[in-house]
Amino acid sequence: xxxxxxxxxxxxxxxxxxxxxxxxxxxxxxxxxxxxxxxxxxxxxxxxxxxxxxxxxxxxxxxxxxxxxxxxxxxxxxxxxxxxxxxxxxxxxxxxxxxxxxxxxxxxxxxxxxxxxxxxxxxxxxxxxxxxxxxxxxxxxxxxxxxxxxxxxxxxxxxxxxxxxxxxxxxxxxxxxxxxxxxxxxxxxxxxxxxxxxxxxxxxxxxxxxxxxxxxxxxxxxxx
Amino acid sequence: xxxxxxxxxxxxxxxxxxxxxxxxxxxxxxxxxxxxxxxxxxxxxxxxxxxxxxxxxxxxxxxxxxxxxxxxxxxxxxxxxxxxxxxxxxxxxxxxxxxxxxxxxxxxxxxxxxxxxxxxxxxxxxxxxxxxxxxxxxxxxxxxxxxxxxxxxxxxxxxxxxxxxxxxxxxxxxxxxxxxxxxxxxxxxxxxxxxxxxxxxxxxxxxxxxxxxxxxxxxxxxxx
Amino acid sequence: xxxxxxxxxxxxxxxxxxxxxxxxxxxxxxxxxxxxxxxxxxxxxxxxxxxxxxxxxxxxxxxxxxxxxxxxxxxxxxxxxxxxxxxxxxxxxxxxxxxxxxxxxxxxxxxxxxxxxxxxxxxxxxxxxxxxxxxxxxxxxxxxxxxxxxxxxxxxxxxxxxxxxxxxxxxxxxxxxxxxxxxxxxxxxxxxxxxxxxxxxxxxxxxxxxxxxxxxxxxxxxxx
Amino acid sequence: xxxxxxxxxxxxxxxxxxxxxxxxxxxxxxxxxxxxxxxxxxxxxxxxxxxxxxxxxxxxxxxxxxxxxxxxxxxxxxxxxxxxxxxxxxxxxxxxxxxxxxxxxxxxxxxxxxxxxxxxxxxxxxxxxxxxxxxxxxxxxxxxxxxxxxxxxxxxxxxxxxxxxxxxxxxxxxxxxxxxxxxxxxxxxxxxxxxxxxxxxxxxxxxxxxxxxxxxxxxxxxxx
DNA sequence: GATGAATGAGCCTTCATTCAT
DNA sequence: GATGAATGAAGGCTCATTCAT
Numbered sequence: 001x002x003x004x005x006x007x008x009x010x011x012x013x014x015x016x017x018x019x020x021x022x023x024x025x026x027x028x029x030x031x032x033x034x035x036x037x038x039x040x041x042x043x044x045x046x047x048x049x050x051x052x053x054x055x056x057x058x059x060x061x062x063x064x065x066x067x068x069x070x071x072x073x074x075x076x077x078x079x080x081x082x083x084x085x086x087x088x089x090x091x092x093x094x095x096x097x098x099x100x101x102x103x104x105x106x107x108x109x110x111x112x113x114x115x116x117x118x119x120x121x122x123x124x125x126x127x128x129x130x131x132x133x134x135x136x137x138x139x140x141x142x143x144x145x146x147x148x149x150x151x152x153x154x155x156x157x158x159x160x161x162x163x164x165x166x167x168x169x170x171x172x173x174x175x176x177x178x179x180x181x182x183x184x185x186x187x188x189x190x191x192x193x194x195x196x197x198x199x200x201x202x203x204x205x206x207x208x209x210x211x212x213x214x215x216x217x218x219x220x221x222x223x224x
Numbered sequence: 225x226x227x228x229x230x231x232x233x234x235x236x237x238x239x240x241x242x243x244x245x246x247x248x249x250x251x252x253x254x255x256x257x258x259x260x261x262x263x264x265x266x267x268x269x270x271x272x273x274x275x276x277x278x279x280x281x282x283x284x285x286x287x288x289x290x291x292x293x294x295x296x297x298x299x300x301x302x303x304x305x306x307x308x309x310x311x312x313x314x315x316x317x318x319x320x321x322x323x324x325x326x327x328x329x330x331x332x333x334x335x336x337x338x339x340x341x342x343x344x345x346x347x348x349x350x351x352x353x354x355x356x357x358x359x360x361x362x363x364x365x366x367x368x369x370x371x372x373x374x375x376x377x378x379x380x381x382x383x384x385x386x387x388x389x390x391x392x393x394x395x396x397x398x399x400x401x402x403x404x405x406x407x408x409x410x411x412x413x414x415x416x417x418x419x420x421x422x423x424x425x426x427x428x429x430x431x432x433x434x435x436x437x438x439x440x441x442x443x444x445x446x447x448x
Numbered sequence: 449x450x451x452x453x454x455x456x457x458x459x460x461x462x463x464x465x466x467x468x469x470x471x472x473x474x475x476x477x478x479x480x481x482x483x484x485x486x487x488x489x490x491x492x493x494x495x496x497x498x499x500x501x502x503x504x505x506x507x508x509x510x511x512x513x514x515x516x517x518x519x520x521x522x523x524x525x526x527x528x529x530x531x532x533x534x535x536x537x538x539x540x541x542x543x544x545x546x547x548x549x550x551x552x553x554x555x556x557x558x559x560x561x562x563x564x565x566x567x568x569x570x571x572x573x574x575x576x577x578x579x580x581x582x583x584x585x586x587x588x589x590x591x592x593x594x595x596x597x598x599x600x601x602x603x604x605x606x607x608x609x610x611x612x613x614x615x616x617x618x619x620x621x622x623x624x625x626x627x628x629x630x631x632x633x634x635x636x637x638x639x640x641x642x643x644x645x646x647x648x649x650x651x652x653x654x655x656x657x658x659x660x661x662x663x664x665x666x667x668x669x670x671x672x
Numbered sequence: 673x674x675x676x677x678x679x680x681x682x683x684x685x686x687x688x689x690x691x692x693x694x695x696x697x698x699x700x701x702x703x704x705x706x707x708x709x710x711x712x713x714x715x716x717x718x719x720x721x722x723x724x725x726x727x728x729x730x731x732x733x734x735x736x737x738x739x740x741x742x743x744x745x746x747x748x749x750x751x752x753x754x755x756x757x758x759x760x761x762x763x764x765x766x767x768x769x770x771x772x773x774x775x776x777x778x779x780x781x782x783x784x785x786x787x788x789x790x791x792x793x794x795x796x797x798x799x800x801x802x803x804x805x806x807x808x809x810x811x812x813x814x815x816x817x818x819x820x821x822x823x824x825x826x827x828x829x830x831x832x833x834x835x836x837x838x839x840x841x842x843x844x845x846x847x848x849x850x851x852x853x854x855x856x857x858x859x860x861x862x863x864x865x866x867x868x869x870x871x872x873x874x875x876x877x878x879x880x881x882x883x884x885x886x887x888x889x890x891x892x893x894x895x896x
Numbered sequence: 897g898a899t900g901a902a903t904g905a906g907c908c909t910t911c912a913t914t915c916a917t
Numbered sequence: 918g919a920t921g922a923a924t925g926a927a928g929g930c931t932c933a934t935t936c937a938t
Contacts (some may be wrong), residue, residue, distance in 0.1 A: 239938080240938080268927080268928060269928075269929060269930085270927085270928075280929085280930085281931085283928090284929080284930060284931085288930095288931085289930085290928090290929065290930090290933090395936090435925080
């Protein structure tokens with residue numbers, strides 16, 4: 001049940017359901033803030049409660065368990081990430097190259113490509129090694145993205161003998177996205193998101209020589 | 225001071241110094257084991273001591289603090305990783321393409337490309353967001369590798385107009401290594417290290433068309 | 449905020465505030481008991497909690513830190529001691545000799561002159577050498593008493609050439625109080641508090657010959 | 673066995689016995705230093721050993737137990753203190769007033785009246801409440817001094833009706849010594865030892881009017 | 897005799913969770 | 918529903934003492 005549903009629900013506890021959802025969202029937000037600030041292992045229920053200006057009891061009341069709260073946070077981030085590139089595809093035309101270019105561009109949108117979110121995501125990812133639940137969510141999120149990428153590359157490589165295989169192309173793009181993400185976030189950024197985006201497009205032009213013109217158009221659209 | 229130095233040191237407590245070093249190495253090993261098994265945040269001094277079959281006091285005695293121990297573990301992993309690709313360069317000839325190919329191959333050697341080490345490394349990396357010390361070590365390790373890669377790519381791209389820029393090439397390679405590492409380790413491996421290695425070589429052939437024959441030779445050497 | 453204030457505070461968590469204060473007082477009491485029984489350095493949070501029949505967490509919850517708790521205990525004793533002689537002055541008339549006599553008598557009241565309180569006070573005092581906070585509280589408490597004593601002696605010595613200076617008189621009285629305190633508490637008491645009190649009055653009669661009659665009256669009042 | 677005896681002991685381990693004694697003295701000295709610096713409860717075997725530049729094992733080897741070492745330290749301080757006033761008596765003539773004056777003066781000699789020694793002494797004294805051994809040593813040391821003082825006062829008061837009783841006189845003197853000690857040591861000293869000494873003599877002149885001239889002589893001897 | 901690594905009990909503190917109010 | 922006091926199980930660390938070298 002999300003906010004929209006909650007608002008629709010007729011009577012008399014409608015406001016209660018909404019309030020509960022808002023509270024949950026607030027707590028998820030506070031948790032993200034704390035993980036960003038203190039790190040995953042230093043994030044305590046007390047700190048979350050303090051940041052949200054509520055008592056510790058409230059946190060447990062809404063999520064039963066700290067672990068369950070963290071899982072919700074991870075799912076929230078996963079959905080935010082996935083929604084982002086899916087909505088990019090949605091507005092694209094049918095041509096695979098358009099979809100691919102828009103996916104790449106969406107990866108550098110400030111909505112997902114910002115220090116806080118990515119830092120928190122990596123924190124979960126680093127801990128996932130020993131947490132099956134995290135591993136599952138992280139893995140699934142990655143897989144969905146990877147297979148979409150591979151699917152698009154396969155269409156783009158069909159009948160083209162002069163370049164790399166679809167698998168290589170997909171991996172190269174995904175790898176670069178990861179690497180550039182890191183570069184954008186940590187350190188004093190060597191690249192702006194826009195520069196990073198252009199870098200990926202450059203590689204794509206090499207791998208998909210037939211689409212060079214289209215890619216070039218997207219590259220130019222970044223200038224504005 | 226490492227073991228070699230300790231052994232050379234003439235008297236009188238030579239054996240003491242060695243024993244102390246061995247104990248430290250043992251504890252670092254046990255710590256890696258525990259991080260792999262339980263995760264970074266669930267790794268306690270008690271578990272480390274138990275795994276090493278010593279008392280908790282010993283751990284503190286040799287490393288003063290749990291945090292200092294973890295830092296040593298991270299530095300150990302960092303050195304192991306860096307030594308690995310540096311020694312690969314050392315045996316290569318002068319030609320940049322040889323160095324690059326050997327670096328790539330070294331990245332898939334079982335010494336560093338194994339579930340345990342990489343999992344532990346990522347655990348530190350995920351926590352580095354809120355730990356300046358980790359961030360520094362991780363960052364420096366990465367930077368050294370990146371700049372070496374970029375340097376080699378720059379030499380390979382010099383005078384070649386038909387392909388991507390050196391920066392793009394270096395990023396693409398590094399990104400793929402990261403991505404393929406992940407793929408090799410987590411999940412039921414989609415690729416064997418050898419397959420992954422070939423995949424990288426394929427991309428390199430596209431980016432460095434003049435070196436195609438040399439790369440092909442290295443690719444074939446993988447079959448044995 | 450003390451209990452009185454807490455009780456006055458209108459709603460809504462009045463009882464909560466009171467309960468919290470009572471708990472703090474109880475814990476301070478238990479701590480004094482433990483210090484008396486085990487000594488300052490052997491007083492652990494566990495023992496305090498056990499004596500108060502609560503969990504260890506409660507102690508930390510209310511005082512954050514063992515050191516902070518001990519500081520509160522010291523301040524409590526300091527206030528108890530200071531309040532005692534100040535209220536003695538309050539009920540006295542204007543004449544300095546009356547105030548002085550009542551201060552001296554108050555020093556032997558069972559409220560402050562009992563084995564437990566004084567033992568605990570000396571424990572803090574002995575540790576104050578290396579604890580700036582203790583030193584400050586102890587010093588301030590002593591200073592306030594000393595200067596009051598000196599002030600009264602100065603008034604009593606004004607114009608009297610035949611005796612000692614005010615400084616000597618004040619020191620002699622304070623020194624005797626300290627010494628007699630010790631005697632009353634430790635060892636099998638050589639003197640009862642009443643005898644001790646008389647002894648101090650005897651010295652005062654010598655130092656303040658003009659007040660002999662008044663002092664004599666106070667001395668006789670001890671007999672009942 | 674002290675150093676003198678040890679040196680006399682013929683052969684062949686004479687030097688060993690001496691060395692052992694010197695080591696013990698060194699360790700006692702280091703312990704005093706540590707107590708002064710860190711406080712009694714923060715003085716650990718490790719710190720003592722470090723200060724003495726020996727290993728921890730040596731400390732235990734020579735004193736069996738930390739507690740036994742501390743006891744020796746206390747006895748050392750006690751003896752130093754007692755020896756000080758006893759040797760003062762030894763050089764005095766037969767007259768009680770001479771002995772008394774010299775005892776008082778010895779109390780302000782830098783040998784015993786220095787921040788470190790007195791601070792450490794009070795540290796033991798504060799802990800004695802819950803340590804029978806300390807209590808015994810401290811009590812005995814005090815008692816010996818008190819009774820000597822009382823004995824001298826008794827002789828001085830014999831046949832003198834105009835002043836206080838011997839008990840009061842003895843207590844007043846001892847109390848003032850304690851109080852002035854404190855004043856000399858802690859705080860920015862209100863009095864120099866010499867001023868303090870004079871203050872005690874002033875009180876004595878009042879209590880022993882027949883000895884006024886003699887006391888006056890001692891008082892003047894302080895000026896040089 | 898000396899060294900310092902090793903032990904293990906105990907200490908203070910943290911923290912997720914419970915529950916009376 | 919919300920609050921915050923209370924719980925109790927760890928956790929990291931200290932430290933006196935032991936003991937092989």
